[in-house]
Amino acid sequence: MQESYIHLDGEWFFLRHSEIHPSRRTILFVHGLGESSLCFREAFDRLHSLDCNLVAPDNLGYGRSSVARNGDYSFRAQIARLANLVSQLGLHRLTLVGHSLGGNLATYWSKSDSSGVVERLMNVEGSLTPADATFSKMAVEAYQATGGDFGQWCSWFRNELAPD
Numbered sequence: 001m002q003e004s005y006i007h008l009d010g011e012w013f014f015l016r017h018s019e020i021h022p023s024r025r026t027i028l029f030v031h032g033l034g035e036s037s038l039c040f041r042e043a044f045d046r047l048h049s050l051d052c053n054l055v056a057p058d059n060l061g062y063g064r065s066s067v068a069r070n071g072d073y074s075f076r077a078q079i080a081r082l083a084n085l086v087s088q089l090g091l092h093r094l095t096l097v098g099h100s101l102g103g104n105l106a107t108y109w110s111k112s113d114s115s116g117v118v119e120r121l122m123n124v125e126g127s128l129t130p131a132d133a134t135f136s137k138m139a140v141e142a143y144q145a146t147g148g149d150f151g152q153w154c155s156w157f158r159n160e161l162a163p164d
Contacts, residue, residue, distance in 0.1 A: 001044045001054075005064075006085060013085055014064035015057040016040070018048060022090035025119075029056035030082065032100025032125075033139050034153070036063025039099065052095075057085060059102075061148050073144055079109045086117060095120040101140070 006013045016037045027047070029040040037056035044054055058065040059078055068077065082105070086094065094117050098106030103123035110121040139157070146152035 001041070001048075006057075006088060008081070008084055008088060010069055011060055011081075012066040013057050013060070013081075015055060015085075016044065017056065018044070018054040020053050020055070020089060020091070022092070024052050025093040025095065026053040026055055026086075026091045027095045027097060028082070028086065028091070029054070030096060030098040030102035030106045031056070031059065031062065032098075032102045033143065034062075035099070035102075038063065040097075043097075053091060055089070055091065057082065059105075067148060071144075073140065073148075075105055075108050078105055079112070082109065083113075083115070083117075092117050094118045095122065097122045097124065099124045 001016050001018065003014070003016055006015065014037070027050075029037065029043065031037055031039050036058045040056045044056070047054055060066060060068045060081060061073055070077075086092075096106035096110060096118055098104070098121075103125060106121055107123050110118045138160075139153075142156045142160070143153045146156065
């Protein structure tokens with residue numbers, strides 16, 4: 001597994017990836033809230049022999065990526081950033097593998113993809129419809145309200161969603 005930083009629109013994406021060949025299919029992993037691309041390390045260990053690109057970025061505001069300059073962590077903004085990253089890397093024929101909130105992002109991206117770059121979707125423990133995403137939306141809004149302070153978000157989570 002390789003690690004790289006990609007500079008896009010004044011922001012820095014950190015990503016874990018295999019050797020990238022634009023002509024190959026790509027499995028793009030999208031992590032959930034409070035996670036990073038590191039949660040897909042085992043997938044890289046098991047899938048390294050496939051004839052495809054493996055790419056797992058840290059979404060902006062997570063892991064080793066920079067924060068969003070404009071503070072926008074909405075689904076639309078995160079999907080646009082991921083699509084821009086994919087374009088910058090010259091990737092196509094995507095299989096999106098999204099976990100939890102990343103499953104929500106991947107699902108919405110695949111539904112709205114007008115470029116045809118997304119071929120397949122694997123939603124792992126994510127919501128399938130906006131109505132199903134109630135708790136994810138609450139968690140994202142709370143994270144944004146803390147200004148991206150994960151410690152404050154954890155306190156909110158313990159008090160609001162997991163009280164004793």
